[in-house]
Amino acid sequence: MSCKELIFTCELIHGLHARPASALVALAKEFEAVMELENLRTGFKASLSSALSLIAADIAYRDTCKVRVEGSDAQIALKKLKKFVLKELKGFDTKVLLDDNLPSLPPSLRRLNLKHCLGHSIGGRWVAGIPFCLSDQSHYSNRDNLAYTGIAGERMRLLGALEQLLVNIRKNITKAELDTEKSILNAHFMLASDQEFKDRLLNYISEGKAAHESIRKTLQYYSEKLETAENSYLRERVLDIQDLCNQLLQLICNHSVERADALTTPSICLADNLTPSQFLALNKKFLKGLVLENGGKASHTVLLAQARGIPVIVGVEGARSLMEQATRVILDAKLGVLIADPSEKVDRYYQQEAERLKMLERKYQPFIHREAKTADQKRLEVGANIIGLDDAVQAFSSGAEGIGLFRTEMMFMERTQAPDMDEQYGVYEAVVKVAGSRPVIIRTIDVGADKPVDYFELPEEQNPFLGFRAVRLYSEFLDIFKDQVRAILKASRTKSLGLMIPMVTTVSEVLWVRKIISEVKQEMTAEGVHFGDVRLGIMVEVPSACMIIDQLSKYVDFFSIGSNDLAQYVLAADRCNDRIGELYNYLQPSFLRLLDKVVKDAQSKNKWIGVCGEMASDINTLPILVGLGVDEISVSANQISAIKERVSHLNSLQCRKLLDSALDAQDCKEVSELLKNTYSELAPRPLFDLSIICIDYDCLSREEAIKQLVDMLYLDSRIADSTSIEEAVWLREEFASTNLGNGIAIPHCRSDLVYSHSIAVLKLAKPIQWLPQDDSYVDTVFILAVRESDTPDSHMKFFASLARKLIENDFVERFRQSVSADSVNQLLRTELKLNN
Amino acid sequence: MKIVAVTACPTGIAHTYMAAEKLIEAAHNQGHEIKVETQGAMGVENQITEDDLQGADVAVLAVDITVDGEERFRHLRVIKVPVAEAIRNPNAVLDQLGS
Numbered sequence: 001m002s003c004k005e006l007i008f009t010c011e012l013i014h015g016l017h018a019r020p021a022s023a024l025v026a027l028a029k030e031f032e033a034v035m036e037l038e039n040l041r042t043g044f045k046a047s048l049s050s051a052l053s054l055i056a057a058d059i060a061y062r063d064t065c066k067v068r069v070e071g072s073d074a075q076i077a078l079k080k081l082k083k084f085v086l087k088e089l090k091g092f093d094t095k096v097l098l099d100d101n102l103p104s105l106p107p108s109l110r111r112l113n114l115k116h117c118l119g120h121s122i123g124g125r126w127v128a129g130i131p132f133c134l135s136d137q138s139h140y141s142n143r144d145n146l147a148y149t150g151i152a153g154e155r156m157r158l159l160g161a162l163e164q165l166l167v168n169i170r171k172n173i174t175k176a177e178l179d180t181e182k183s184i185l186n187a188h189f190m191l192a193s194d195q196e197f198k199d200r201l202l203n204y205i206s207e208g209k210a211a212h213e214s215i216r217k218t219l220q221y222y223s224e225k226l227e228t229a230e231n232s233y234l235r236e237r238v239l240d241i242q243d244l245c246n247q248l249l250q251l252i253c254n255h256s257v258e259r260a261d262a263l264t265t266p267s268i269c270l271a272d273n274l275t276p277s278q279f280l281a282l283n284k285k286f287l288k289g290l291v292l293e294n295g296g297k298a299s300h301t302v303l304l305a306q307a308r309g310i311p312v313i314v315g316v317e318g319a320r321s322l323m324e325q326a327t328r329v330i331l332d333a334k335l336g337v338l339i340a341d342p343s344e345k346v347d348r349y350y351q352q353e354a355e356r357l358k359m360l361e362r363k364y365q366p367f368i369h370r371e372a373k374t375a376d377q378k379r380l381e382v383g384a385n386i387i388g389l390d391d392a393v394q395a396f397s398s399g400a401e402g403i404g405l406f407r408t409e410m411m412f413m414e415r416t417q418a419p420d421m422d423e424q425y426g427v428y429e430a431v432v433k434v435a436g437s438r439p440v441i442i443r444t445i446d447v448g449a450d451k452p453v454d455y456f457e458l459p460e461e462q463n464p465f466l467g468f469r470a471v472r473l474y475s476e477f478l479d480i481f482k483d484q485v486r487a488i489l490k491a492s493r494t495k496s497l498g499l500m501i502p503m504v505t506t507v508s509e510v511l512w513v514r515k516i517i518s519e520v521k522q523e524m525t526a527e528g529v530h531f532g533d534v535r536l537g538i539m540v541e542v543p544s545a546c547m548i549i550d551q552l553s554k555y556v557d558f559f560s561i562g563s564n565d566l567a568q569y570v571l572a573a574d575r576c577n578d579r580i581g582e583l584y585n586y587l588q589p590s591f592l593r594l595l596d597k598v599v600k601d602a603q604s605k606n607k608w609i610g611v612c613g614e615m616a617s618d619i620n621t622l623p624i625l626v627g628l629g630v631d632e633i634s635v636s637a638n639q640i641s642a643i644k645e646r647v648s649h650l651n652s653l654q655c656r657k658l659l660d661s662a663l664d665a666q667d668c669k670e671v672s673e674l675l676k677n678t679y680s681e682l683a684p685r686p687l688f689d690l691s692i693i694c695i696d697y698d699c700l701s702r703e704e705a706i707k708q709l710v711d712m713l714y715l716d717s718r719i720a721d722s723t724s725i726e727e728a729v730w731l732r733e734e735f736a737s738t739n740l741g742n743g744i745a746i747p748h749c750r751s752d753l754v755y756s757h758s759i760a761v762l763k764l765a766k767p768i769q770w771l772p773q774d775d776s777y778v779d780t781v782f783i784l785a786v787r788e789s790d791t792p793d794s795h796m797k798f799f800a801s802l803a804r805k806l807i808e809n810d811f812v813e814r815f816r817q818s819v820s821a822d823s824v825n826q827l828l829r830t831e832l833k834l835n836n
Numbered sequence: 837m838k839i840v841a842v843t844a845c846p847t848g849i850a851h852t853y854m855a856a857e858k859l860i861e862a863a864h865n866q867g868h869e870i871k872v873e874t875q876g877a878m879g880v881e882n883q884i885t886e887d888d889l890q891g892a893d894v895a896v897l898a899v900d901i902t903v904d905g906e907e908r909f910r911h912l913r914v915i916k917v918p919v920a921e922a923i924r925n926p927n928a929v930l931d932q933l934g935s
Contacts, residue, residue, distance in 0.1 A: 002904060004902065068902070732846065732847055736851075736900065736918070736920050737920070738850075740923065741924055746850050748847055750847050750849060784849050786847070786849050786877060796878045799849050799850065799877070800849075800853040802850075803849070803850035803851070803852075803853040803857075804853050804854065807854050807857055808857075
């Protein structure tokens with residue numbers, strides 16, 4: 001008979017609700033042991049044999065719970081239970097998290113008595129500033145009491161306004177500074193010139209409505225129709241229609257397009273929602289941040305703000321009253337939080353964050369313009385995925401070694417007709433120029449029923465992913481395809497470009513493309529147009545292509561694995577379908593086996609092979625990609641230096657061994673376990689060294705000290721994630737204070753997110769109170785981060801020896817006299833009998 | 837007196853070993869004999885044997901979690917304290933033994 005206990009924190013945003021409770025009950029049923037849970041916050045107790053009692057225990061987000069397991073099989077039951085609460089419990093939130101992306105604040109910020117509200121995080125920086133509430137956008141549309149001029153008169157009025165609107169938009173397109181701005185204005189142009197839109201407006205006029213009424217009616221019609229759409233992307237197009245209708249109303253009433261409230265000082269602005277034009281009209285010089293109470297994440301306004309690097313948060317309930325009362329606010333777009341009148345402690349938290357980012361930048365800086373190589377000098381090109389020139393510029397300044405994937409379809413979307421040869425050539429040529437000697441791979445348009453482009457007029461399909469898309473529609477839209485090939489050939493004059501075909505399924509498709517390329521070349525020769533040569537490549541994203549790499553190799557120069565589609569097709573799992581989300585995972589051994597075959601087949605024919613798609617950008621799967629031995633990975637620009645840094649720690653042979661084990665694994669969970677477990681072996685760190693000893697640190701609180709120590713561990717690549725480790729440390733702190741009473745505190749944790757056992761040391765410039773009720777002050781903080789594993793290893797004894805030392809008076813005295821990082825390092829080394 | 841003791845804390849990294857150290861120090865100062873079993877991240881160390889149990893007068897459990905083999909001490913007087921107590925006031929813990 002044995003009895004075990006487990007303490008955990010409930011990470012479910014909506015608390016322990018019915019589904020996870022039932023799962024816990026199902027788990028408990030497998031064992032004889034009796035399991036009892038206690039919610040340490042409320043003191044409620046529940047039995048794991050009843051889902052209802054678990055729900056009644058009122059376990060809310062971040063409540064700490066204790067489970068007591070008693071019975072002959074308690075040991076295994078506990079292990080299983082632990083695995084469940086650590087790994088699977090959170091999964092019950094997946095849908096909520098994907099839909100809402102509710103932020104969770106790190107404890108070092110959360111604990112600071114914030115006046116705040118949460119919105120949806122979109123990613124990006126934080127910014128502090130003076131709050132400014134923009135006035136309600138609808139007020140100017142109420143001032144239009146124009147006299148009715150009869151059907152013909154109103155018709156004239158409306159058509160005149162519509163024409164003027166198109167002129168205005170076109171003018172704005174030429175003035176636009178950024179690609180994003182241009183493309184959104186193009187989309188507006190397309191909407192404004194839409195025949196159905198016009199017909200609807202005119203219909204209301206024929207019914208005897210005034211022009212302004214027709215516009216309102218039309219807006220109402222589209223709003224109702226789109227607002228009930230399942231697809232959030234469509235829902236957010238309402239804002240664009242509203243934008244156009246507002247502008248039409250203004251034109252009819254002869255109001256100026258300027259907003260009433262022009263910004264005059266640097267401000268963080270709040271609005272219920274903003275249309276793209278209203279956003280463009282704001283003075284960007286003073287717009288430091290944007291809070292939208294009701295906006296959606298995919299709205300064009302958000303895209304515009306992001307393109308300008310302006311932090312935004314959306315869907316922030318209660319933001320207005322918070323902003324109206326505050327004299328200063330902090331908007332953190334990464335965490336999705338708006339903090340009013342931040343205290344000194346909050347400001348210090350952000351100073352710490354700034355320092356952390358600076359250090360992180362310093363860590364990655366040397367890798368930006370360095371070739372990516374493993375520790376054993378194996379090359380892995382790190383290229384970038386781009387959608388246009390702006391991206392290319394950013395990618396190269398972030399250290400891209402080439403463009404691995406130029407998604408050209410973005411140039412074709414949200415407009416009324418395909419860009420012609422000259423327009424495309426202009427863009428490709430500009431990208432080539434930025435690239436200099438670095439390679440560029442341009443993927444020809446990948447559109448279809450899943451990525452609709454209006455002027456292709458493709459009918460809806462039952463299975464768009466298995467239907468008429470990408471290379472399959474080139475023969476029907478031959479002129480568009482030929483234009484693109486021609487533009488790429490022309491842009492290759494100065495340098496050979498890669499031309500990559502998406503969705504290749506058979507050899508005959510490649511032969512057809514080759515025939516078209518040579519036709520285009522003949523035409524260009526006949527016309528006397530100069531062109532260069534292209535390297536022909538294909539996306540490997542259809543399983544059938546994987547089986548004929550040897551045959552395809554006769555006709556293509558290179559391959560690039562499109563992991564997103566390929567994984568969907570191989571696993572027969574739609575990655576957007578939550579109910580089968582578990583299946584869609586590029587770490588599934590079956591998928592990895594296929595990749596291994598593809599890479600081996602391509603390399604046996606001496607063909608270059610890369611990987612684009614999400615898998616390549618996932619820094620945690622790097623060891624797998626290095627193990628596969630691909631020539632290149634193409635990733636998003638902001639990942640490049642971090643990936644290069646990580647590659648430099650990996651050993652290609654060890655990665656291959658890891659891959660071999662992954663190929664034999666049962667499922668993707670086992671593979672991700674393997675990845676976690678082997679990372680510490682792939683990039684080992686000593687128990688401590690100078691990089692995690694910090695002397696004379698200016699610190700005012702326990703929160704700051706713990707954050708600093710965890711940041712030090714993160715910066716030295718010793719832990720996978722700062723916030724999770726902080727949570728684990730605080731969980732322990734809340735159980736009982738770790739102040740030893742002799743000036744030393746030892747916050748600690750055990751977690752599988754710790755890559756290497758670590759002891760970090762922080763000596764404070766001034767002693768602090770660890771807990772408000774403490775009478776003894778703390779001037780030295782050790783963090784002990786232990787790697788959780790099933791079998792305790794030999795390094796564990798050092799933690800025990802350190803613990804014993806820390807209560808020996810003469811050790812503490814000698815430690816106190818060590819005033820430099822070097823002497824601390826030396827003392828610990830000697831006392832713990834660590835070699836070298 | 838002959839004392840058998842067990843120390844164990846939730847993470848088993850530090851406090852388990854500190855409490856052991858403190859109890860040994862205090863016991864020696866007070867003239868007691870003591871053997872401390874630690875149940876930490878490295879598993880059970882310095883395990884209390886059948887012989888230890890036979891010869892013991894009292895058991896001290898400085899623990900924050902349920903420990904393995906608590907029933908071993910059924911025949912003894914058991915003093916149970918939180919780990920922190922054993923670290924901060926080991927003498928006070930031993931004072932509870934009486935004489």
